Amino acid sequence: MIKKLAKYLPENAVEYVDEIITEHPLEIKIVNERSTKHGDFKRTTNRRFQITINNNLNQYQFLLTLIHEIAHFVTFKQNNRVKPHGIEWKRNFQHLMLPFINPTIYPENILPLLANYLKNPKASTGSDVSLTYALKQFDENSEKSFIFEIACGSNFIFKNKIYKKGNLRRTRFECIELSSKRTYLFNQNAEIDKL
Incomplete structure (x- = not known):
């Protein structure tokens, strides 16, 4: 199993991951x-347990998602x-992630953001805008942008529909889908295509 996973992980994380999955x-x-979603955990119809993880994640997001699901x-x-x-x-996730909060595994600029996120981890790493943005910097050839990066009033594409970015409510942007004129709320770090 670890041979299959190794190419998706930071090199210095492979040994720790091998210990956990063993x-x-x-x-x-x-x-x-x-x-x-980046990954999920489920019980299959034959009563076995399975984790799935997206193949397009950078090595740091992959590791975080893997440990999230193992937790x-x-x-x-x-x-x-x-x-x-x-x-x-939360306790299991924090405990399992502890060996990985290490500058030989995660880049220095991600470590404080990761440590802060792990104080009270949420269902999705996407709920932490700063951590998501820092992890995204390691994606290869990503053509997507975050909604918070574009100006208020700008148009953008999300799932083949065109929206106009509005004001920030507490934690989400109010956006209008142009063809239906309906209002939708977007997480601050929703990935969109610029127009």
Whole structure:
């Protein structure tokens, strides 16, 4: 398993990941990009456990997503039925990530953002705008932009529809889909195509 995963991980993380997946064996599948998630954890129809992770993630996002999903597996084994991103999962995720908060694995500029995120991790790393933006800098040839990078009033494309960026509400931008004139809320770090 580790041979399959090694090419997606930072080199100095491979040994730690091997230890974790040896201790917590489960099926890990690398899949094509999904726009709604980086990875997931589920119980398959044959009652086995499986993690899927998108193949387009950079090595740092891949590692974070992998450990996020393994934490779900560990939490399920310990507690069976608990909130998916409740306190039990948070503790397991923090514990599993600890060896990786290391300058030989993550770049120096990501470490403080990652440490801050792990104080109270959310269901998605995307909820932390600063961390998402820092991780995105390591993507290869990304043609996407973040919505927060474009000016208010600018038009952009998201899922083949054209929107006009509006004002920031508390944590999301109010945007109008131009053909229907309906208003939608976009996370600050939604990835969009500029017009």
